[in-house]
Each structure stands twice: as C-alpha cells, then as structure tokens.
Amino acid sequence: MTRGGRAMDRIPVASPLLGEEEAQAAHETVRQGWITMGAKTRAFEDAVAALTGARHAIAMNSGTATLHCLLAAHGIGPGDEVIIPAMTYISTVNAVLYVGATPVLADSEAGGFNLTADTVRPLITARTRAIMPVDMNGVPPDYDALAALAAEHGIPVLADSAEALGARYRGRPVGIQAQAHSFSFFANKSITTGEGGMVVTDDDALADELRILRNQGQEGRYHHTRLGFNYRMPDILSAIGLVQAGRAEGVVAAKATVARRYDQAFAAMPGVTAARIPDWAQSSWYLYVILVAPELRDPLAAHLDGLGIETRLSFPPVTIQPYHARRFGWSDATCPQALATFRRLLDIPIWPGLPEADQDRIVEAIFDFIAKRGPG
Incomplete structure (x- = not known):
C-alpha cells in the first residue's frame, strides 16, 4: 500500500x-x-x-x-x-x-x-x-x-x-x-x-x-x-x-490504537494536555489534538517541523477569517472561548500504520521541547 x-x-x-x-x-x-x-x-x-x-x-x-x-x-x-x-x-x-x-x-x-x-x-x-x-x-x-x-x-x-x-x-x-x-x-x-x-x-x-x-x-x-x-x-x-468503505472500521480502530499510546504518553507530560473526549463520545480520530500554552504552540510546531514532523494548527475560528470578520464585524471578542482554545491547539500525526517508532519519535520531540522551554 x-x-x-x-x-x-x-x-x-x-x-x-x-x-x-x-x-x-x-x-x-x-x-x-x-x-x-x-x-x-x-x-x-x-x-x-x-x-x-x-x-x-x-x-x-x-x-x-x-x-x-x-x-x-x-x-x-x-x-x-x-x-x-x-x-x-x-x-x-x-x-x-x-x-x-x-x-x-x-x-x-x-x-x-x-x-x-x-x-x-x-x-x-x-x-x-x-x-x-x-x-x-x-x-x-x-x-x-x-x-x-x-x-x-x-x-x-x-x-x-x-x-x-x-x-x-x-x-x-x-x-x-x-x-x-x-x-x-x-x-x-x-x-x-x-x-x-x-x-x-x-x-x-x-x-x-x-x-x-x-x-x-x-x-x-x-x-x-x-x-x-x-x-x-x-x-x-x-x-x-x-x-474505502470496506476499510472504514479498520481505519478508525487503527487510529484509536495510536491515540491510546499518545494518551498514555501525554498523561505523564507536564504542559501538554490531550483533547478531552466526553464520556458519551468515541472519536473517529480525524486528527489527534494536543493543547499547550499559547506562547508555546507556534514554537513547538516550528521545532517539530525542523525534525521532519508535520503538524497543523487546526481551523481558525471563523471570527478571525478576514472576509467574514469584515462582513459581519466579528472580532476576537465575538466567541472568546473558541479563540482561546484555538490558540492552544496543535494537531500531531495520526494515521493507520503510523509506526510505533515514529509515534515515539513524535512524543520524545515534544517532551524534549517542553523540558527545555518549560510548560508555559
């Protein structure tokens, strides 16, 4: 494949x-x-x-x-x-x-x-x-x-x-x-x-x-x-x-296995919080999201990029999209909780077949960064 x-x-x-x-x-x-x-x-x-x-x-x-x-x-x-x-x-x-x-x-x-x-x-x-x-x-x-x-x-x-x-x-x-x-x-x-x-x-x-x-x-x-x-x-x-539909259940299960390994690693890491999954929900694990201090998110993304680890900053709230903010007069104060959460979010790699060695490489890179910079 x-x-x-x-x-x-x-x-x-x-x-x-x-x-x-x-x-x-x-x-x-x-x-x-x-x-x-x-x-x-x-x-x-x-x-x-x-x-x-x-x-x-x-x-x-x-x-x-x-x-x-x-x-x-x-x-x-x-x-x-x-x-x-x-x-x-x-x-x-x-x-x-x-x-x-x-x-x-x-x-x-x-x-x-x-x-x-x-x-x-x-x-x-x-x-x-x-x-x-x-x-x-x-x-x-x-x-x-x-x-x-x-x-x-x-x-x-x-x-x-x-x-x-x-x-x-x-x-x-x-x-x-x-x-x-x-x-x-x-x-x-x-x-x-x-x-x-x-x-x-x-x-x-x-x-x-x-x-x-x-x-x-x-x-x-x-x-x-x-x-x-x-x-x-x-x-x-x-x-x-x-x-692909025939693969769907296996794909979600494989990503859930990766997510469980991440959960265990980040539970013991100060300054890094895995996104909360409510009791009523089982995620599809579209992405695996961690939350860090706002002042650390972009530097952490840059650090991981330098090590060959791709991340995403997730979707910005529509309140700060230029066209929509101009049209409706939205601002940082419009939905403050969404903006505050966005500024902490970082999506890290998760996909079926992601090798455990690569998962460990990702976790270690985040741990090393937090250890040097502090949890924020």
Missing part, C-alpha cells in the same frame, strides 16, 4: 490508506465506460448507509455541496438565521452564505471544541431556521441535548459531521442522531475519494429532495422542477469510495 505517495522519512500529519484494490476499482470503472454517477455511486451510498445505520445516503461531489443542499432543501434563505459553531472549517459558514442566510455563531464549550445546547440557547430567535453543529476533529457534540433544544423551537438539527465517519455517540454510529448528517471524503478523512461528500438521513422526503437538487433540479430526464446544482458524485470516485 502507498500512503499518499509521500516520502516516509518525513512524518505527515495525515496520510490516506490507498492500495491496489482502489486502483483496480477505478480502472474497472473506466474500462466499463460509465464514469459519471451511476451504479457504483448507488453501491457506495448503500455502504455508507450501512456504516451509519441511516435509511438513506445521498452522495455528492464535496462535503461543502452536501451542506449547501441541506440548507437549500429546507428552504432556508435571506432573512433566516442558522446557528453554527465559531470553531469550524470555512465550509460551514460559507454554506449558510450560499443560500443568503445569516450565520449566528455559538461559542465552544470550555475545554473542548464543540458548541453546546447552553451556548446555542440564547442565540435562538424567531428567525432561527436550523442548528448546524460540527463534530469537530471527529468528536460528536451532545446530540441529545441539541435535539431537545431544537424540538422546543421546532427547528431541525443539520449536522456537519465531515470529520466524524466512524465516530460513535452513546454507543451508536454518528449519522442517526440529527435529522441529517453531512460527511466529507477529502483526502485526510477516515475514508477518501479524493473529493466528495454524502448526506445520511432517515427522512424520506428530505432524501428525495436532496437527490433532485444534486442533479440540476431534475425529476425525470431534462424535466427541471427546482433550481438545482451540478453536485453529482462520479462513479469513478464512488468505486474508490466503495473499497
């Missing part, structure tokens, strides 16, 4: 697990001559539905497309508000803007990444049309509390679970807690098609609407009943995804 074709003397922060089976699946699809959305996509949808326990799965060509379609399918538009977390990838807020609605930001829980029912509750107004939580870094939010709050106000929970395929909430796969969940298959996710995404839902009417919207608003060939989008997933990507 290859790991993204990358040289292994440098330790990447993430690496897709791709092999001969994926290559053969793509080749066979090309050889058969049907490469746009078709039978392979339907089979891939069935596989993801089985993984999550959802009744329907609707594939599209990106995770962003699935979020856009979810909002459009609910008729959300100008004058409406959608509550999202401040700490998320930019796609979440952009999807709200694509439909002309207004994003309303909920701050993170103390010591974690996700919004909570308590941070959402004071933001609900007569214009709120949906709550869109994010399973940040593959860690589910408290869906029961969010669902109860949403039910009080008659609004749906539409989850951006891009990083959470394979995660579990109270023992059950993420994908059945909200009215709908959106997954991404970008190259650094648990399973990948290079680009791609999928919505899962038990709502029959919503599933039908999403299938129409992703295919140019067609109901029957060349019969366009909606303003739809060209968001179809091609079969050549779905063929890869079908193989």
Whole structure:
C-alpha cells in the first residue's frame, strides 16, 4: 500500500490508506465506460448507509455541496438565521452564505471544541431556521441535548459531521442522531475519494429532495422542477469510495490504537494536555489534538517541523477569517472561548500504520521541547 505517495522519512500529519484494490476499482470503472454517477455511486451510498445505520445516503461531489443542499432543501434563505459553531472549517459558514442566510455563531464549550445546547440557547430567535453543529476533529457534540433544544423551537438539527465517519455517540454510529448528517471524503478523512461528500438521513422526503437538487433540479430526464446544482458524485470516485468503505472500521480502530499510546504518553507530560473526549463520545480520530500554552504552540510546531514532523494548527475560528470578520464585524471578542482554545491547539500525526517508532519519535520531540522551554 502507498500512503499518499509521500516520502516516509518525513512524518505527515495525515496520510490516506490507498492500495491496489482502489486502483483496480477505478480502472474497472473506466474500462466499463460509465464514469459519471451511476451504479457504483448507488453501491457506495448503500455502504455508507450501512456504516451509519441511516435509511438513506445521498452522495455528492464535496462535503461543502452536501451542506449547501441541506440548507437549500429546507428552504432556508435571506432573512433566516442558522446557528453554527465559531470553531469550524470555512465550509460551514460559507454554506449558510450560499443560500443568503445569516450565520449566528455559538461559542465552544470550555475545554473542548464543540458548541453546546447552553451556548446555542440564547442565540435562538424567531428567525432561527436550523442548528448546524460540527463534530469537530471527529468528536460528536451532545446530540441529545441539541435535539431537545431544537424540538422546543421546532427547528431541525443539520449536522456537519465531515470529520466524524466512524465516530460513535452513546454507543451508536454518528449519522442517526440529527435529522441529517453531512460527511466529507477529502483526502485526510477516515475514508477518501479524493473529493466528495454524502448526506445520511432517515427522512424520506428530505432524501428525495436532496437527490433532485444534486442533479440540476431534475425529476425525470431534462424535466427541471427546482433550481438545482451540478453536485453529482462520479462513479469513478464512488468505486474508490466503495473499497474505502470496506476499510472504514479498520481505519478508525487503527487510529484509536495510536491515540491510546499518545494518551498514555501525554498523561505523564507536564504542559501538554490531550483533547478531552466526553464520556458519551468515541472519536473517529480525524486528527489527534494536543493543547499547550499559547506562547508555546507556534514554537513547538516550528521545532517539530525542523525534525521532519508535520503538524497543523487546526481551523481558525471563523471570527478571525478576514472576509467574514469584515462582513459581519466579528472580532476576537465575538466567541472568546473558541479563540482561546484555538490558540492552544496543535494537531500531531495520526494515521493507520503510523509506526510505533515514529509515534515515539513524535512524543520524545515534544517532551524534549517542553523540558527545555518549560510548560508555559
């Protein structure tokens, strides 16, 4: 197997697990001559539905497309508000803007990444049309509390679970807690098609609407009943995804093994805290996150980079993204907990097959840095 074709003397922060089976699946699809959305996509949808326990799965060509379609399918538009977390990838807020609605930001829980029912509750107004939580870094939010709050106000929970395929909430796969969940298959996710995404839902009417919207608003060939989008997933990507779906449980289990070794190491390391996983959650281990003192994070990342260890600083809160801050007048004070947490976060390498020797090299490099600089 290859790991993204990358040289292994440098330790990447993430690496897709791709092999001969994926290559053969793509080749066979090309050889058969049907490469746009078709039978392979339907089979891939069935596989993801089985993984999550959802009744329907609707594939599209990106995770962003699935979020856009979810909002459009609910008729959300100008004058409406959608509550999202401040700490998320930019796609979440952009999807709200694509439909002309207004994003309303909920701050993170103390010591974690996700919004909570308590941070959402004071933001609900007569214009709120949906709550869109994010399973940040593959860690589910408290869906029961969010669902109860949403039910009080008659609004749906539409989850951006891009990083959470394979995660579990109270023992059950993420994908059945909200009215709908959106997954991404970008190259650094648990399973990948290079680009791609999928919505899962038990709502029959919503599933039908999403299938129409992703295919140019067609109901029957060349019969366009909606303003739809060209968001179809091609079969050549779905063929890869079908193989990847068969690997999903093994990928998450392998990453969990790496995470346990890290947990043990960092539990005894002053100045380094592993990200908290709530009791109700099992992470997909999209990334492994450590928290250090804000003044140490960037120097530590530079130190590791010099040793050939790739890291990421995680997603900045949307409050400090230049375009969005200008447009909405957001500032460092808008969601202070999210910003404070972001300034401490560092993503370190985790992927299936990461050798224990490399894991030890990473831990030792962090320990040496903290020992010299102090815990902050």
